[in-house]
Amino acid sequence: MQTEVPAFDVSLISEQVEAFYGSYSYLETIYAILGAVEKLINRLPDEIEGVSEEEAAAWVRDLDAFWDRFRWYVEASEAGEDADEVEELVTPGLFEGEYDKMELEDGPSWPDIQTPWRLFNRLARSGSESAVSTATDAAFEEVLEGFWNDVASNLADELAGRDEANVEAEKAIDEAKKNSTDFPPDVVSMADPSSPPDDDDDERRSIAPLLLGIGAILLMTSKRR
Numbered sequence: 118m119q120t121e122v123p124a125f126d127v128s129l130i131s132e133q134v135e136a137f138y139g140s141y142s143y144l145e146t147i148y149a150i151l152g153a154v155e156k157l158i159n160r161l162p163d164e165i166e167g168v169s170e171e172e173a174a175a176w177v178r179d180l181d182a183f184w185d186r187f188r189w190y191v192e193a194s195e196a197g198e199d200a201d202e203v204e205e206l207v208t209p210g211l212f213e214g215e216y217d218k219m220e221l222e223d224g225p226s227w228p229d230i231q232t233p234w235r236l237f238n239r240l241a242r243s244g245s246e247s248a249v250s251t252a253t254d255a256a257f258e259e260v261l262e263g264f265w266n267d268v269a270s271n272l273a274d275e276l277a278g279r280d281e282a283n284v285e286a287e288k289a290i291d292e293a294k295k296n297s298t299d300f301p302p303d304v305v306s307m308a309d310p311s312s313p314p315d316d317d318d319d320e321r322r323s324i325a326p327l328l329l330g331i332g333a334i335l336l337m338t339s340k341r342r
Contacts (some may be wrong), residue, residue, distance in 0.1 A: 121307040122241040122248075123257040127231040129301045130261070134230050135212045137268075137296065141289035144200045147207055149271035149293075150230075151190060156267050157233045158183065160260065167246035176239055183232045186210065189219055190229075242310045257305045265297035 138146055161180060165173045190207050197203030209215040216224030225232060237260065240248045251257070272290045276283060 120309070122252050122310045123254040123305055124238045124241065124308045125234040125257060125261070126301070126304045126306070127227075127234045127238070129304045130234050131212070131228050131231045133296065133301060135228070137289075137292065138208070138212065140292070141285060142200075142204065143286070143289075144194075144203060145272060145275040145286065146289060147194055147203060148275060149268045150211075151187075151194065151207075152271040153264050153267035154187065154230070154233060157260070157264050158187065158236075160263075161233070161236055161240065162247040165240065165243060165245040165247040168243045172243060173245070176236070176243065179232075180236055183229070183236070186219070186224065186229060186232075193219075242308075244310065254305050254307055258300065261300060261305065262297045265293050269293035269297070 134150065138150065158180070163177070163180075165176055190211060193206040194203050197206055206218065209217075210219050210224060211229050214224070214226065214228040216229075227235075237251070237257070241252045241257075251260070269290050272286060272293065276286055276290075
């Protein structure tokens, strides 16, 4: 019986992603991050087994609610007329946990960039059969590595075929690659699954998205502005 499970430090991760965007605040960076988040949440199962029906239903409900918000971010990034407007629409919820500008009744009490990592943590703690293959610190580090590699790859795709070199964008790609191996200390650690989860003190809020019209999730890496 496993006595400890891996856990992401969601605050460290969100701070690193926000700092990365703060250093390279371009449309391409937003697209690259959203594309990496899409791949990240696609790694989560659609349902979980081996835990109570109530716990499984709550986890799936929260995953579905995040998918709805994520689609809103995608469509908002397309609806914005310029970089400033896209930033005004997308970043308050994603990086600051301020959802009043979104067409949602409510949002979680944390920056939404934390939500996928929180869902991974809850999956590992649940003891679900779905978590068996990922419930190691090495597997969690692989997930984090993959996220930053996806950010770097998406940025490279955004720049492909352009006539002029973009020095700042190349720096961003290099930093994303560096982040894929140079993790903050203890960003992944082993924890007692019976200890309180990182969102235990946060009031769970009902999510009722009123979307701008949800279509298929756009492929970020094919966007061009």
